[in-house]
Amino acid sequence: MGECLSSGRDERDREVEREIERDKLLETKVHKLLLLGTGGSGKTTFFKQLKAIHGEGHSQREKESFRKQIYGQVIESMQILIRQCELVAKGSPEEIEDDDRAENLQKVIQNEELSEYKISDEFEESTKYLKALPNGSAQIDEQLAKHIGKLWAECKPIRKMFEHRNMICVPDSSSYFFDEIDKIALSDYLPDASDILLVRYRTTGMQEREFCINEAIFKILDVGGQRNERKKWIFFFEGVTAILFVISLTCYDEIPFEDVSDLGVDVSSSNSMLESIKVFENTLQLQCFQETTFILFFNKADLLAEKIKHVPITCAFPGYKGPQEFKPAVEYIRNYFLSLNKNKAREMLLRFLYFFNIRQKQIVKGSFFCCCNNTFLFLICTVHSPPFFFFSTHVTTATDSRNVEKVFNDVQQCVVNWSIKHAGLD
Numbered sequence: 001m002g003e004c005l006s007s008g009r010d011e012r013d014r015e016v017e018r019e020i021e022r023d024k025l026l027e028t029k030v031h032k033l034l035l036l037g038t039g040g041s042g043k044t045t046f047f048k049q050l051k052a053i054h055g056e057g058h059s060q061r062e063k064e065s066f067r068k069q070i071y072g073q074v075i076e077s078m079q080i081l082i083r084q085c086e087l088v089a090k091g092s093p094e095e096i097e098d099d100d101r102a103e104n105l106q107k108v109i110q111n112e113e114l115s116e117y118k119i120s121d122e123f124e125e126s127t128k129y130l131k132a133l134p135n136g137s138a139q140i141d142e143q144l145a146k147h148i149g150k151l152w153a154e155c156k157p158i159r160k161m162f163e164h165r166n167m168i169c170v171p172d173s174s175s176y177f178f179d180e181i182d183k184i185a186l187s188d189y190l191p192d193a194s195d196i197l198l199v200r201y202r203t204t205g206m207q208e209r210e211f212c213i214n215e216a217i218f219k220i221l222d223v224g225g226q227r228n229e230r231k232k233w234i235f236f237f238e239g240v241t242a243i244l245f246v247i248s249l250t251c252y253d254e255i256p257f258e259d260v261s262d263l264g265v266d267v268s269s270s271n272s273m274l275e276s277i278k279v280f281e282n283t284l285q286l287q288c289f290q291e292t293t294f295i296l297f298f299n300k301a302d303l304l305a306e307k308i309k310h311v312p313i314t315c316a317f318p319g320y321k322g323p324q325e326f327k328p329a330v331e332y333i334r335n336y337f338l339s340l341n342k343n344k345a346r347e348m349l350l351r352f353l354y355f356f357n358i359r360q361k362q363i364v365k366g367s368f369f370c371c372c373n374n375t376f377l378f379l380i381c382t383v384h385s386p387p388f389f390f391f392s393t394h395v396t397t398a399t400d401s402r403n404v405e406k407v408f409n410d411v412q413q414c415v416v417n418w419s420i421k422h423a424g425l426d
């Protein structure tokens, strides 16, 4: 009986020790999460959201810098739209041969009436004003706002050209800023939360921040996703706990920014989704990530819900035979990305397949699917852990704070559980 009591006490002591170790691990360990993905997928938008939700928010200086970015995006977008309308409306290949965007665009819209892109004389003053702005001018005053507002509200060719923004690198969010032009032109204008999330600014280099999410410490790194920026990724690979790989669900009909302005690129073989697939595949194969957790964000769900009604995903996935509807399309894209994994130890049908229901905070062993609020979570582990790593996938809208907050709570739990398991403290 005495032996029984003492062995029970030993067991309890060990459990208490493990709990202390676990708490220590959570308090001291900094989980390094690296945001990767091609340009425009939404990495910085996630980063900004985390700053707003779990960080100190944006300072006055940062807001002033975002204001400058917004001015830049609005002016550049309208200038591109004007130029493309003018070039395409000319209709003669000789006249546009020095401009790749227009050349590419003409191939796509050759069945349309090109004269529909001709901007009529009543807008001449406005187009002249915008074209005469010096390069990099970054200030929107009342007068400039009047011209931009008029072109956006009344000029049909501009609206029509905006529908082809995927071919000419005009960001989706430019329509939002055109609509808000009067607010932006106010002398005391400072961007609000939505403006900050929607401005498009290509990241160069890297920005990092530490966030405390549910008492665990995360260092999150945001890097640039454009081709020349991707060459720098390797400098940030050391000590990564998990890769947060962001994929734009809407880029299946887009041309990569680098190809739009590259002379001689064949647009028929240039596609942002194919580029994202290639980059993901290459990242999976890197030796240093063979035991790293991958968390995939299939982002811009809100935009896909609209785009899928007009543009089939077969542009990038000719093998897709399902309906052009949101759910089956996302499911197909998600499975396509997961199928790129060639690491046997990571493979889906491992001997143990666990699905982790975050809401109920319990592991359900052997079930095949678990769906919590549009978020599919796969927790895959090898039979002989460690090594122990998993894939999890989330369908996200990075501009939606509530969605990001929920997704990161899930990510936090997964990463922390992984750390506990990895340290042998589960």
Ligand SMILES: Nc1nc2c(ncn2[C@@H]2O[C@H](COP(=O)(O)OP(=O)(O)OP(=O)(O)O)[C@@H](O)[C@H]2O)c(=O)[nH]1
Pocket: 037, 038, 039, 040, 041, 042, 043, 044, 045, 046, 171, 173, 197, 198, 199, 200, 201, 202, 203, 204, 223, 224, 225, 226, 299, 300, 301, 302, 303, 396, 397, 398, 399, 400
């Ligand atoms: N509507 C919508 N817009 C989004 C979403 N995610 C990102 N965006 C917008 O997409 C644009 C590009 O997002 P970024 O976060 O700058 O992309 P990035 O991956 O950091 O791009 P790089 O810095 O070039 O690598 C911005 O205008 C964002 O506001 C989303 O889920 N929904």
Ligand SMILES: [Mg+2]
Pocket: 043, 044, 045, 201, 202, 203, 222, 223, 224, 225
């Ligand atoms: Mg960025």
